[in-house]
Amino acid sequence: MMIGNRKIWSSAVAACCLVVLADRPARADLLDDITQAKKIRISTDLAIPPSGMMDSSMKPTGSDVEVAQLLAKDWGLELEFIQTTGATRIPNVQTGKADIIISTLSVTPERAKVIDFTKKYATLQSDIGCLKSLNVKDWPDLKDKTVGVSRGTTQDTMLSNMKDKELKIARYDDDATGVTAAVSGQVDCVGSSATIINQIGIKNPARVFESKIPLASFELAIGLKKGETRLLEKLNAWVTENVKNGKLNAIYKKFHGVELPPDMRG
Amino acid sequence: MGGHLNANHLLFLGHGALWTVGLSLIALIGGGIVGFVIALARISPLKSVRLLSAAYVQLVQGTPLLVILFLGYFGLAAIGLKMSPLAAASASLTLYVAAYLGEIWRGSIQSVPKPQWEAAEGLALSRTQRMIKVILPQAMRIATPPTVGFMVQIIKNTSLASVVGFVELMRSGQIVNNSLFEPFIVYAIIAAVYFAMCYPLSLFSQKLERRMGRGSANNLSLA
Numbered sequence: 427m428m429i430g431n432r433k434i435w436s437s438a439v440a441a442c443c444l445v446v447l448a449d450r451p452a453r454a455d456l457l458d459d460i461t462q463a464k465k466i467r468i469s470t471d472l473a474i475p476p477s478g479m480m481d482s483s484m485k486p487t488g489s490d491v492e493v494a495q496l497l498a499k500d501w502g503l504e505l506e507f508i509q510t511t512g513a514t515r516i517p518n519v520q521t522g523k524a525d526i527i528i529s530t531l532s533v534t535p536e537r538a539k540v541i542d543f544t545k546k547y548a549t550l551q552s553d554i555g556c557l558k559s560l561n562v563k564d565w566p567d568l569k570d571k572t573v574g575v576s577r578g579t580t581q582d583t584m585l586s587n588m589k590d591k592e593l594k595i596a597r598y599d600d601d602a603t604g605v606t607a608a609v610s611g612q613v614d615c616v617g618s619s620a621t622i623i624n625q626i627g628i629k630n631p632a633r634v635f636e637s638k639i640p641l642a643s644f645e646l647a648i649g650l651k652k653g654e655t656r657l658l659e660k661l662n663a664w665v666t667e668n669v670k671n672g673k674l675n676a677i678y679k680k681f682h683g684v685e686l687p688p689d690m691r692g
Numbered sequence: 693m694g695g696h697l698n699a700n701h702l703l704f705l706g707h708g709a710l711w712t713v714g715l716s717l718i719a720l721i722g723g724g725i726v727g728f729v730i731a732l733a734r735i736s737p738l739k740s741v742r743l744l745s746a747a748y749v750q751l752v753q754g755t756p757l758l759v760i761l762f763l764g765y766f767g768l769a770a771i772g773l774k775m776s777p778l779a780a781a782s783a784s785l786t787l788y789v790a791a792y793l794g795e796i797w798r799g800s801i802q803s804v805p806k807p808q809w810e811a812a813e814g815l816a817l818s819r820t821q822r823m824i825k826v827i828l829p830q831a832m833r834i835a836t837p838p839t840v841g842f843m844v845q846i847i848k849n850t851s852l853a854s855v856v857g858f859v860e861l862m863r864s865g866q867i868v869n870n871s872l873f874e875p876f877i878v879y880a881i882i883a884a885v886y887f888a889m890c891y892p893l894s895l896f897s898q899k900l901e902r903r904m905g906r907g908s909a910n911n912l913s914l915a
Binding site: 472473474475479480481482483484508509510511513514517518520521522523599600601602603605606625629 | 695698700701703704762765766769770854855856857858859863866867868869870871872873875876
């Protein structure tokens with residue numbers, strides 16, 4: 427099933443784009459639809475800890491889950507999580523299966539062409555993390571080492587574009603698989619968030635990883651269908667307010683163990 | 693994040709397994725019915741029917757199931773047709789299975805030895821009678837192993853339905869794994885459950901073959 431998966435995805439996405447291009451302009455305003463239904467449908471991937479995951483009683487939890495719950499509570503709406511995988515987050519809002527995306531969606535110019543983004547509600551620091559005992563200080567030290575990433579993530583894209591650095595990249599299905607690769611010794615370096623890098627040492631105390639080279643800080647924003655101006659404005663106002671009152675920072679700290687950058691601490 | 697496998701996780705996996713069974717049943721029943729029609733259309737005396745059904749088979753067989761699912765769910769929604777995940781997955785799986793079963797069964801029907809067709813015709817049986825009384829019973833025996841083999845494949849292929857938001861066995865395993873970070877145990881359980889679904893089917897197929905084989909043991913041209 428793994429063979430040609432990339433190719434299948436790209437053809438699937440291409441096929442979808444063709445259909446999406448043929449879409450007619452939106453009829454009713456999405457904000458009115460949400461208000462009328464008294465329910466907001468939020469697309470969240472529940473398999474990307476610690477943003478979206480299940481707790482031990484299989485209830486959704488995580489920083490994105492709590493942001494979604496806070497939004498629904500503030501607006502007095504019922505919340506429905508639309509199960510999604512990383513790759514179907516955007517098609518979900520484009521085709522009206524979900525109203526908005528709150529799912530570690532980082533703002534990129536490519537994505538901004540097909541959906542609208544709110545202001546950032548969180549950031550995600552990504553690093554290259556390696557085995558603590560490895561002497562890695564800068565990019566040249568990574569030559570001939572394999573770096574594990576989750577396939578299709580922004581980390582994957584960034585590292586893949588660094589052709590001059592001669593990196594060997596191993597792409598895994600999701601963070602859990604990447605962590606296992608690191609725990610079991612398949613890779614000595616990973617490109618991921620600090621939370622995930624720390625998780626490796628917890629799973630196997632004999633192989634403690636630490637952040638070695640900062641990769642990038644991604645801005646995470648809520649995504650929605652293009653052209654829904656009123657909903658976008660209302661979401662922006664909500665984000666601004668909850669950055670100011672420190673609620674978003676508190677949620678982030680609870681799950682990621684670190685605070686948001688100073689300008690977002692309220 | 694972290695923690696140990698508990699009853700809730702197993703329950704969640706069990707729920708996913710039910711969806712896998714459900715999707716497989718829908719795919720096999722829906723696909724079986726449509727596939728039978730396709731098989732007959734493929735050997736129709738009318739050229740236009742033959743061509744149309746052949747085009748359908750080629751088109752679907754040349755498209756990955758993942759793409760069909762994607763088009764069924766997101767594609768139709770983009771042109772204004774609301775599809776629930778269940779409807780989209782059922783329709784896509786039915787279309788997909790029908791194309792393969794149709795072709796498997798056409799081959800089985802056509803591999804019933806020519807003398808059988810001629811003998812049936814010689815007995816002045818109508819086309820329908822020929823099919824039901826002479827050809828299909830023999831074709832069924834030929835068709836059993838490849839049909840069951842394909843069914844087993846479909847049970848495993850239902851995991852692709854996770855792209856339309858289905859939390860079936862594989863996806864539920866992924867979700868559990870991403871809260872526990874214990875892939876070995878989680879995927880071992882999933883493998884065991886898939887095996888428990890597929891193996892009885894293979895056993896049933898062997899039994900069926902033996903039973904159907906009895907009546908025609910002296911049919912040398914089939915040996």
